[in-house]
Protein backbone atom coordinates (compact mmCIF):
# COMPACT_ATOMS: atom_id res chain seq x y z
CA UNK A 1 0.00 0.00 0.00
CA UNK A 2 1.33 3.42 -0.87
CA UNK A 3 1.50 6.15 1.74
CA UNK A 4 -1.31 8.01 -0.12
CA UNK A 5 -3.51 4.88 0.01
CA UNK A 6 -2.80 4.51 3.72
CA UNK A 7 -3.68 8.15 4.39
CA UNK A 8 -6.84 7.87 2.29
CA UNK A 9 -7.98 4.84 4.34
CA UNK A 10 -7.46 6.81 7.56
CA UNK A 11 -9.10 9.89 6.04
CA UNK A 12 -12.27 8.00 5.06
CA UNK A 13 -12.89 7.13 8.71
CA UNK A 14 -12.85 10.74 9.84
CA UNK A 15 -13.71 12.88 6.78
CA UNK A 16 -16.75 12.21 4.56
CA UNK A 17 -15.35 10.58 1.42
CA UNK A 18 -11.88 11.14 2.83
CA UNK A 19 -11.76 14.75 1.67
CA UNK A 20 -12.86 18.28 2.49
CA UNK A 21 -14.10 19.12 -1.01
CA UNK A 22 -15.84 16.43 -3.10
CA UNK A 23 -13.97 16.40 -6.44
CA UNK A 24 -10.67 15.81 -4.64
CA UNK A 25 -11.78 12.23 -3.93
CA UNK A 26 -11.27 11.18 -7.61
CA UNK A 27 -14.70 9.48 -7.69
CA UNK A 28 -15.31 10.46 -11.33
CA UNK A 29 -12.02 9.08 -12.59
CA UNK A 30 -11.46 6.18 -10.21
CA UNK A 31 -8.40 5.38 -8.15
CA UNK A 32 -7.10 6.92 -4.96
CA UNK A 33 -6.23 10.59 -4.68
CA UNK A 34 -2.58 11.34 -4.00
CA UNK A 35 -1.79 13.22 -0.80
CA UNK A 36 0.50 16.20 -1.28
CA UNK A 37 3.71 16.54 0.71
CA UNK A 38 4.88 19.80 -0.85
CA UNK A 39 4.53 22.06 -3.83
CA UNK A 40 6.76 24.52 -5.62
CA UNK A 41 6.38 26.36 -8.92
CA UNK A 42 4.48 24.24 -11.44
CA UNK A 43 4.97 21.01 -9.51
CA UNK A 44 3.37 19.03 -6.71
CA UNK A 45 5.16 16.21 -4.90
CA UNK A 46 3.11 13.53 -3.19
CA UNK A 47 3.83 11.72 0.06
CA UNK A 48 5.29 8.80 -1.93
CA UNK A 49 7.82 11.10 -3.58
CA UNK A 50 6.17 11.18 -7.03
CA UNK A 51 6.08 14.55 -8.75
CA UNK A 52 3.41 16.00 -11.03
CA UNK A 53 3.19 18.99 -13.35
CA UNK A 54 0.11 20.67 -11.89
CA UNK A 55 -2.73 22.03 -14.05
CA UNK A 56 -5.19 22.27 -11.17
CA UNK A 57 -3.23 24.99 -9.35
CA UNK A 58 -5.48 24.70 -6.29
CA UNK A 59 -8.50 25.10 -8.64
CA UNK A 60 -7.56 28.57 -9.77
CA UNK A 61 -5.93 30.77 -7.13
CA UNK A 62 -2.31 30.03 -7.98
CA UNK A 63 -1.72 32.08 -11.11
CA UNK A 64 1.96 32.36 -10.08
CA UNK A 65 2.28 28.66 -9.30
CA UNK A 66 3.06 27.22 -5.87
CA UNK A 67 5.07 28.95 -3.15
CA UNK A 68 6.05 31.94 -5.29
CA UNK A 69 8.92 33.69 -3.44
CA UNK A 70 7.31 37.16 -3.52
CA UNK A 71 4.05 35.82 -2.06
CA UNK A 72 5.88 33.73 0.49
CA UNK A 73 7.81 36.83 1.64
CA UNK A 74 4.59 38.83 1.89
CA UNK A 75 2.88 36.10 3.92
CA UNK A 76 5.89 35.77 6.23
CA UNK A 77 6.30 39.42 6.91
CA UNK A 78 2.56 39.91 7.44
CA UNK A 79 2.37 36.96 9.84
CA UNK A 80 5.25 38.36 11.86
CA UNK A 81 3.07 41.39 12.59
CA UNK A 82 0.22 39.16 13.83
CA UNK A 83 -2.25 37.21 11.72
CA UNK A 84 -5.65 38.54 12.66
CA UNK A 85 -6.69 41.72 14.43
CA UNK A 86 -10.48 42.05 14.42
CA UNK A 87 -9.80 45.70 13.61
CA UNK A 88 -9.08 47.33 10.25
CA UNK A 89 -5.62 47.28 8.68
CA UNK A 90 -3.99 49.14 5.79
CA UNK A 91 -3.72 46.11 3.50
CA UNK A 92 -7.55 45.94 3.19
CA UNK A 93 -7.62 49.47 1.77
CA UNK A 94 -4.69 48.79 -0.53
CA UNK A 95 -6.23 45.62 -1.95
CA UNK A 96 -9.61 47.32 -2.42
CA UNK A 97 -7.92 50.19 -4.29
CA UNK A 98 -5.95 47.78 -6.42
CA UNK A 99 -9.09 45.82 -7.32
CA UNK A 100 -10.91 49.02 -8.29
CA UNK A 101 -7.96 50.08 -10.41
CA UNK A 102 -7.99 46.76 -12.29
CA UNK A 103 -11.81 46.48 -12.46
CA UNK A 104 -13.30 49.96 -12.64
CA UNK A 105 -16.85 48.60 -12.23
CA UNK A 106 -15.90 47.42 -8.74
CA UNK A 107 -16.03 50.90 -7.26
CA UNK A 108 -16.54 49.64 -3.71
CA UNK A 109 -15.81 46.19 -2.38
CA UNK A 110 -16.38 44.03 0.71
CA UNK A 111 -13.90 41.23 1.50
CA UNK A 112 -15.12 37.86 2.73
CA UNK A 113 -13.43 34.46 3.17
CA UNK A 114 -14.52 32.46 0.13
CA UNK A 115 -16.21 32.63 -3.24
CA UNK A 116 -19.28 31.01 -1.73
CA UNK A 117 -19.65 33.82 0.78
CA UNK A 118 -19.16 36.39 -1.97
CA UNK A 119 -21.97 35.10 -4.21
CA UNK A 120 -24.28 34.49 -1.26
CA UNK A 121 -23.85 38.06 -0.05
CA UNK A 122 -24.12 39.52 -3.55
CA UNK A 123 -27.46 37.77 -4.05
CA UNK A 124 -28.75 39.04 -0.70
CA UNK A 125 -27.72 42.55 -1.70
CA UNK A 126 -29.37 42.23 -5.13
CA UNK A 127 -32.59 41.01 -3.53
CA UNK A 128 -32.56 43.86 -1.04
CA UNK A 129 -31.80 46.50 -3.67
CA UNK A 130 -34.48 45.37 -6.12
CA UNK A 131 -37.01 44.14 -3.53
CA UNK A 132 -37.42 41.06 -5.72
CA UNK A 133 -36.61 37.43 -4.96
CA UNK A 134 -36.04 35.45 -8.16
CA UNK A 135 -32.54 34.83 -9.55
CA UNK A 136 -31.59 33.47 -12.96
CA UNK A 137 -28.51 31.26 -13.21
CA UNK A 138 -27.23 29.07 -16.04
CA UNK A 139 -27.04 25.29 -16.12
CA UNK A 140 -23.60 23.98 -15.27
CA UNK A 141 -22.45 27.26 -13.74
CA UNK A 142 -21.14 26.94 -10.20
CA UNK A 143 -21.47 29.83 -7.79
CA UNK A 144 -20.37 28.13 -4.58
CA UNK A 145 -22.42 25.92 -2.32
CA UNK A 146 -24.98 28.34 -0.86
CA UNK A 147 -28.55 26.99 -1.03
CA UNK A 148 -29.81 29.31 -3.77
CA UNK A 149 -27.08 28.23 -6.18
CA UNK A 150 -27.19 24.45 -5.76
CA UNK A 151 -29.65 24.16 -8.60
CA UNK A 152 -28.29 22.63 -11.83
CA UNK A 153 -24.85 23.57 -10.54
CA UNK A 154 -21.48 22.78 -12.09
CA UNK A 155 -18.21 21.71 -10.46
CA UNK A 156 -18.52 18.77 -8.05
CA UNK A 157 -22.30 18.70 -8.39
CA UNK A 158 -21.88 18.08 -12.13
CA UNK A 159 -18.91 15.76 -11.67
CA UNK A 160 -20.82 13.48 -9.31
CA UNK A 161 -23.97 13.71 -11.46
CA UNK A 162 -25.96 14.78 -8.41
CA UNK A 163 -29.50 16.04 -8.69
CA UNK A 164 -30.09 19.28 -6.84
CA UNK A 165 -28.86 18.85 -3.29
CA UNK A 166 -31.07 17.49 -0.51
CA UNK A 167 -31.24 19.97 2.35
CA UNK A 168 -32.04 22.88 0.06
CA UNK A 169 -35.63 23.87 0.89
CA UNK A 170 -37.87 23.52 -2.19
CA UNK A 171 -39.34 26.92 -1.43
CA UNK A 172 -35.91 28.49 -1.77
CA UNK A 173 -34.90 26.46 -4.85
CA UNK A 174 -38.10 27.60 -6.55
CA UNK A 175 -36.69 31.14 -6.52
CA UNK A 176 -33.75 30.05 -8.67
CA UNK A 177 -34.54 29.76 -12.37
CA UNK A 178 -32.05 28.03 -14.67
CA UNK A 179 -31.54 28.26 -18.42
CA UNK A 180 -28.88 26.96 -20.82
CA UNK A 181 -25.77 29.14 -21.16
CA UNK A 182 -25.49 31.00 -24.48
CA UNK A 183 -29.25 30.76 -25.11
CA UNK A 184 -30.19 34.42 -25.61
CA UNK A 185 -33.65 33.58 -26.94
CA UNK A 186 -34.54 31.61 -23.81
CA UNK A 187 -33.38 34.51 -21.61
CA UNK A 188 -35.48 36.97 -23.62
CA UNK A 189 -38.49 34.71 -23.26
CA UNK A 190 -37.99 34.43 -19.48
CA UNK A 191 -37.68 38.22 -19.13
CA UNK A 192 -40.89 38.64 -21.14
CA UNK A 193 -42.76 36.43 -18.70
CA UNK A 194 -41.07 37.17 -15.36
CA UNK A 195 -38.80 40.17 -15.87
CA UNK A 196 -40.33 42.20 -13.04
CA UNK A 197 -39.75 39.35 -10.56
CA UNK A 198 -36.05 38.93 -11.41
CA UNK A 199 -33.71 40.44 -8.82
CA UNK A 200 -30.56 39.32 -10.59
CA UNK A 201 -28.94 37.35 -13.36
CA UNK A 202 -25.76 35.68 -12.14
CA UNK A 203 -23.33 34.19 -14.63
CA UNK A 204 -19.82 32.84 -14.95
CA UNK A 205 -18.87 35.05 -17.89
CA UNK A 206 -16.63 32.26 -19.21
CA UNK A 207 -17.90 28.99 -17.77
CA UNK A 208 -15.12 27.19 -15.93
CA UNK A 209 -17.12 24.84 -13.74
CA UNK A 210 -18.49 22.40 -16.30
CA UNK A 211 -15.25 22.32 -18.20
CA UNK A 212 -14.45 25.42 -20.22
CA UNK A 213 -17.25 27.03 -22.25
CA UNK A 214 -16.81 30.37 -24.01
CA UNK A 215 -19.68 32.82 -24.38
CA UNK A 216 -20.92 33.47 -27.90
CA UNK A 217 -20.58 36.98 -29.31
CA UNK A 218 -23.37 39.18 -27.98
CA UNK A 219 -24.60 36.87 -25.20
CA UNK A 220 -23.44 39.04 -22.31
CA UNK A 221 -24.38 42.26 -24.10
CA UNK A 222 -27.90 40.83 -24.43
CA UNK A 223 -27.97 40.00 -20.70
CA UNK A 224 -26.85 43.56 -19.95
CA UNK A 225 -29.57 45.09 -22.14
CA UNK A 226 -32.33 42.86 -20.73
CA UNK A 227 -31.27 43.59 -17.15
CA UNK A 228 -31.28 47.33 -17.87
CA UNK A 229 -34.71 47.21 -19.45
CA UNK A 230 -36.25 45.29 -16.52
CA UNK A 231 -34.43 46.80 -13.51
CA UNK A 232 -32.66 43.49 -12.86
CA UNK A 233 -29.06 43.45 -11.60
CA UNK A 234 -26.33 41.72 -13.59
CA UNK A 235 -23.85 39.83 -11.40
CA UNK A 236 -20.64 38.57 -13.00
CA UNK A 237 -19.29 35.74 -10.89
CA UNK A 238 -15.61 36.27 -11.58
CA UNK A 239 -14.37 34.09 -8.73
CA UNK A 240 -12.56 32.01 -11.36
CA UNK A 241 -12.18 34.45 -14.28
CA UNK A 242 -11.20 37.54 -12.25
CA UNK A 243 -7.51 38.39 -12.87
CA UNK A 244 -7.30 35.05 -14.74
CA UNK A 245 -8.65 35.63 -18.26
CA UNK A 246 -6.94 39.03 -18.37
CA UNK A 247 -5.78 41.87 -16.10
CA UNK A 248 -9.32 43.24 -15.68
CA UNK A 249 -11.09 39.88 -15.75
CA UNK A 250 -13.87 38.79 -18.06
CA UNK A 251 -15.66 42.12 -17.82
CA UNK A 252 -12.72 43.85 -19.45
CA UNK A 253 -12.23 41.10 -22.03
CA UNK A 254 -15.90 41.12 -22.98
CA UNK A 255 -16.47 44.85 -22.64
CA UNK A 256 -19.56 44.42 -20.47
CA UNK A 257 -20.00 46.26 -17.16
CA UNK A 258 -21.85 44.25 -14.50
CA UNK A 259 -23.67 45.90 -11.57
CA UNK A 260 -22.02 43.56 -9.08
CA UNK A 261 -18.93 41.35 -9.35
CA UNK A 262 -17.93 38.45 -7.15
CA UNK A 263 -14.28 37.55 -6.72
CA UNK A 264 -12.21 34.87 -5.02
CA UNK A 265 -9.35 32.52 -5.83
CA UNK A 266 -6.59 34.74 -7.34
CA UNK A 267 -7.60 37.74 -5.21
CA UNK A 268 -6.33 35.82 -2.17
CA UNK A 269 -3.27 34.36 -3.87
CA UNK A 270 -4.09 30.96 -2.35
CA UNK A 271 -5.27 32.20 1.03
CA UNK A 272 -9.00 32.12 1.90
CA UNK A 273 -10.36 35.35 0.39
CA UNK A 274 -13.49 36.27 -1.51
CA UNK A 275 -15.00 39.64 -2.34
CA UNK A 276 -18.09 41.23 -3.76
CA UNK A 277 -18.31 44.72 -5.11
CA UNK A 278 -19.67 47.04 -7.73
CA UNK A 279 -21.88 50.09 -8.00
CA UNK A 280 -21.46 52.34 -4.96
CA UNK A 281 -25.21 52.98 -4.64
CA UNK A 282 -25.61 49.22 -4.17
CA UNK A 283 -22.56 48.67 -1.96
CA UNK A 284 -23.65 51.51 0.33
CA UNK A 285 -26.65 49.34 1.24
CA UNK A 286 -24.26 46.95 3.01
CA UNK A 287 -23.95 47.21 6.82
CA UNK A 288 -22.88 49.35 8.59
CA UNK A 289 -23.56 51.95 5.87
CA UNK A 290 -26.90 50.36 5.02
CA UNK A 291 -29.30 47.71 6.32
CA UNK A 292 -28.09 44.61 4.39
CA UNK A 293 -26.26 42.56 7.00
CA UNK A 294 -23.06 40.68 6.29
CA UNK A 295 -19.97 40.24 8.50
CA UNK A 296 -16.92 38.06 9.09
CA UNK A 297 -14.58 37.34 12.00
CA UNK A 298 -11.60 36.81 9.70
CA UNK A 299 -12.72 39.01 6.79
CA UNK A 300 -9.94 41.28 5.53
CA UNK A 301 -7.41 39.08 7.29
CA UNK A 302 -3.96 40.75 7.12
CA UNK A 303 -2.06 37.67 5.98
CA UNK A 304 -4.63 36.85 3.30
CA UNK A 305 -4.70 40.47 2.12
CA UNK A 306 -0.89 40.44 1.89
CA UNK A 307 -0.93 37.26 -0.21
CA UNK A 308 -3.56 38.74 -2.53
CA UNK A 309 -1.68 42.02 -2.90
CA UNK A 310 1.63 40.31 -3.62
CA UNK A 311 -0.01 38.03 -6.19
CA UNK A 312 -1.81 40.81 -8.03
CA UNK A 313 1.32 42.97 -8.08
CA UNK A 314 3.27 40.18 -9.78
CA UNK A 315 0.61 40.00 -12.48
CA UNK A 316 1.22 43.68 -13.29
CA UNK A 317 4.57 42.88 -14.90
CA UNK A 318 4.67 43.90 -18.57
CA UNK A 319 3.61 41.03 -20.81
CA UNK A 320 2.51 38.79 -17.91
CA UNK A 321 -0.92 37.93 -19.30
CA UNK A 322 0.29 37.74 -22.90
CA UNK A 323 2.96 35.17 -22.01
CA UNK A 324 0.49 33.10 -20.00
CA UNK A 325 -2.07 33.11 -22.77
CA UNK A 326 0.55 32.14 -25.35
CA UNK A 327 1.62 29.14 -23.29
CA UNK A 328 -1.97 28.12 -22.67
CA UNK A 329 -2.76 28.31 -26.39
CA UNK A 330 0.24 26.12 -27.06
CA UNK A 331 -0.95 23.52 -24.55
CA UNK A 332 -4.48 23.48 -25.95
CA UNK A 333 -3.21 23.19 -29.54
CA UNK A 334 -0.98 20.32 -28.45
CA UNK A 335 -3.93 18.47 -26.91
CA UNK A 336 -6.03 18.99 -30.04
CA UNK A 337 -3.19 17.67 -32.25
CA UNK A 338 -2.70 14.66 -30.02
CA UNK A 339 -6.40 13.82 -30.06
CA UNK A 340 -6.51 14.13 -33.86
CA UNK A 341 -3.51 11.86 -34.19
CA UNK A 342 -5.35 9.26 -32.12
CA UNK A 343 -8.57 9.88 -34.09
CA UNK A 344 -10.40 11.00 -30.92
CA UNK A 345 -12.97 13.77 -31.45
CA UNK A 346 -12.07 16.80 -29.33
CA UNK A 347 -13.35 20.31 -28.64
CA UNK A 348 -10.96 22.57 -26.74
CA UNK A 349 -10.61 26.23 -25.91
CA UNK A 350 -9.12 28.80 -23.59
CA UNK A 351 -9.41 32.38 -22.40
CA UNK A 352 -6.20 33.71 -20.92
CA UNK A 353 -4.79 30.84 -18.87
CA UNK A 354 -8.17 29.19 -18.23
CA UNK A 355 -8.62 26.23 -20.57
CA UNK A 356 -10.54 23.04 -21.16
CA UNK A 357 -10.86 20.10 -23.53
CA UNK A 358 -13.81 17.75 -24.10
CA UNK A 359 -13.69 14.43 -25.92
CA UNK A 360 -16.55 15.28 -28.27
CA UNK A 361 -16.79 16.65 -31.80
CA UNK A 362 -18.73 19.61 -30.38
CA UNK A 363 -19.59 22.36 -30.61
CA UNK A 364 -19.90 22.79 -26.81
CA UNK A 365 -22.14 25.81 -26.20
CA UNK A 366 -23.68 24.71 -22.92
CA UNK A 367 -23.73 22.04 -20.22
CA UNK A 368 -25.93 19.65 -22.24
CA UNK A 369 -23.33 19.70 -25.02
CA UNK A 370 -20.54 19.17 -22.45
CA UNK A 371 -22.29 16.08 -21.12
CA UNK A 372 -22.09 14.50 -24.59
CA UNK A 373 -18.32 14.23 -24.20
CA UNK A 374 -16.75 10.82 -23.56
CA UNK A 375 -16.32 10.90 -19.77
CA UNK A 376 -15.27 7.23 -19.65
CA UNK A 377 -12.36 7.93 -22.01
CA UNK A 378 -11.53 11.00 -19.93
CA UNK A 379 -11.36 8.84 -16.78
CA UNK A 380 -8.96 6.36 -18.43
CA UNK A 381 -6.92 9.25 -19.81
CA UNK A 382 -6.78 10.87 -16.38
CA UNK A 383 -5.37 7.71 -14.79
CA UNK A 384 -2.76 7.48 -17.55
CA UNK A 385 -1.80 11.17 -17.27
CA UNK A 386 -1.30 10.80 -13.51
CA UNK A 387 0.91 7.76 -14.02
CA UNK A 388 2.95 9.90 -16.42
CA UNK A 389 3.31 12.73 -13.88
CA UNK A 390 0.71 15.23 -15.11
CA UNK A 391 -2.09 16.34 -12.78
CA UNK A 392 -5.28 17.38 -14.55
CA UNK A 393 -8.50 18.09 -12.67
CA UNK A 394 -10.04 14.70 -11.86
CA UNK A 395 -13.25 15.34 -13.80
CA UNK A 396 -14.31 15.84 -17.41
CA UNK A 397 -16.33 18.82 -16.13
CA UNK A 398 -13.59 20.98 -14.65
CA UNK A 399 -11.36 23.51 -16.37
CA UNK A 400 -7.57 23.60 -16.27
CA UNK A 401 -5.17 26.38 -15.30
CA UNK A 402 -1.71 27.38 -16.46
CA UNK A 403 0.47 29.45 -14.11
CA UNK A 404 3.40 31.74 -14.77
CA UNK A 405 5.60 29.02 -13.23
CA UNK A 406 4.85 26.71 -16.18
CA UNK A 407 7.70 27.09 -18.67
CA UNK A 408 7.60 26.33 -22.38
CA UNK A 409 9.59 23.20 -21.56
CA UNK A 410 6.91 22.16 -19.01
CA UNK A 411 4.23 22.66 -21.65
CA UNK A 412 6.10 20.63 -24.28
CA UNK A 413 6.83 17.87 -21.79
CA UNK A 414 3.13 17.88 -20.80
CA UNK A 415 1.91 17.65 -24.40
CA UNK A 416 4.16 14.64 -25.03
CA UNK A 417 2.91 12.93 -21.87
CA UNK A 418 -0.75 13.72 -22.58
CA UNK A 419 -0.33 12.37 -26.12
CA UNK A 420 1.23 9.13 -24.86
CA UNK A 421 -1.42 8.89 -22.12
CA UNK A 422 -4.16 9.06 -24.73
CA UNK A 423 -2.53 6.09 -26.44
CA UNK A 424 -2.51 4.25 -23.07
CA UNK A 425 -6.15 5.15 -22.46
CA UNK A 426 -7.26 3.89 -25.88
CA UNK A 427 -5.27 0.67 -25.48
CA UNK A 428 -6.45 -0.03 -21.90
Ligand SMILES: *Cc1c(COP(=O)(O)O)cnc(C)c1O
Nearest residue numbers: 114115116142143144237239240
Ligand atom coordinates in the same frame (compact mmCIF):
# COMPACT_ATOMS: atom_id res chain seq x y z
C1 LIG B 1 -14.70 28.40 -7.00
C2 LIG B 1 -15.91 29.17 -7.39
C3 LIG B 1 -16.86 29.60 -6.45
C4 LIG B 1 -16.78 29.19 -5.00
O1 LIG B 1 -15.65 29.66 -4.35
P1 LIG B 1 -15.19 28.95 -2.98
O2 LIG B 1 -14.04 29.77 -2.55
O3 LIG B 1 -14.84 27.54 -3.36
O4 LIG B 1 -16.34 29.01 -2.05
C5 LIG B 1 -17.88 30.42 -6.87
N1 LIG B 1 -18.00 30.78 -8.15
C6 LIG B 1 -17.12 30.38 -9.09
C7 LIG B 1 -17.28 30.84 -10.50
C8 LIG B 1 -16.07 29.54 -8.75
O5 LIG B 1 -15.22 29.11 -9.69
